[in-house]
Amino acid sequence: MVMRIITFFNNKGGVGKTTMVYHVAWMMSELGIRIIAIDLDPQSNLTSMFLKDERLESIYDQELPLTILDAITPVVNGDPAVPVHIEKINEDLGLIPGNLALSGFEDTLSDAWLKCLNAEIYSFRITSIFKTIIDEAASRFDAEIVLIDVGPNLGAINRAVTISSDYIIMPVASDLFSLQGIKNLGMTLNRWKKQWQQRIELKPQSLTVRIPENHAKPAGYIVMQYSAKESRPVKSYLKWANRIPDVFNEFVLGQTDSNIQGVDTDKNSIALLKHFRSLAPMSMEAHKPIFLLKPADGAIGAHVYAVQKSYVEFENLTHSILEKCP
Secondary structure: OOOEEEEEOOOOOOOOHHHHHHHHHHHHHHOOOOEEEEEEOOOOHHHHHHOOHHHHHHHHOOOOOOOHHHHHHHHHOOOOOOOOOOEEEEOOEEEEOOOHHHHHHHHHHHHHHHHHHHOOHHHHHHHOHHHHHHHHHHHHHOOOEEEEEEOOOOOHHHHHHHHOOOEEEEEEOOOHHHHHHHHHHHHHHHHHHHHHHHHHOOOOOOOOOOOOOOOOEEEEEEEEEEOEEOOEEOHHHHHHHOOHHHHHHHHHOOOOOOOOOOOOOOOOEEEEEEOOOOHHHHHHHHOOOHHHOOHHHOOOOHHHHHHHHHHHHHHHHHHHHHHHOO
């Protein structure tokens, strides 16, 4: 099976993107898929969801060379790339931890992006750094899927990540600002793609690293945290949710299709994911996905049924993602 790189991206924060990446990664491992989750959001929230406080302290307080930044720094300094550390969560799931200092890499990437137009080998190496790290890590871990969580911005890190990806999934909320976020992100992704294609044509013949192929495809969107009544979103959510298909179609895919009836029938809608409310803090406390919570974690009474139902929902969501990202 060909390894696939799937990035979850929305320049609007607060939609539950990191939580979704965390749960999808766990569910893929539940399904027996070898997977690496990579935390490329400088806030490092995905890392803190996966790792307990003791492990976080051992990595960051002791400044152990175990984060994504420790694999980037040698290349920035002009040295050969070093294998990135993969934190083993379970037999099929690995994590590449984030680093709050990763945001300091933005300026280096911005400078390299410009200097690729001068056909500089070093600049192409820097711009391709995430592709280099991911390919090596996936080969070593024998990963079939790499899931990437990025920050809610349109900066140089996210640009370098998206041109290195195979698929982009947009987690969105049902509100006005999410619609604006889809517009911004769609136009930006298309602009980045065109700009990288210009740079590919200037690639130095002597360059030895593999550069991003520039074939990232928008796989669709996931509507996050809607409230449900009788398995359907409530009216206030539908008001905005039903505007998402047209906006996604026009600004992300560059198409117009007036026949789209609503979000629940749109082919680009991967799923409508419910808000699981009281299960979320239990999950954070136990460092487990909500669908694996046990009575010992506090999932008792009505929560038992909610946990079982969440397992089915995330399993269906994960299968939909795999279908959209073949």
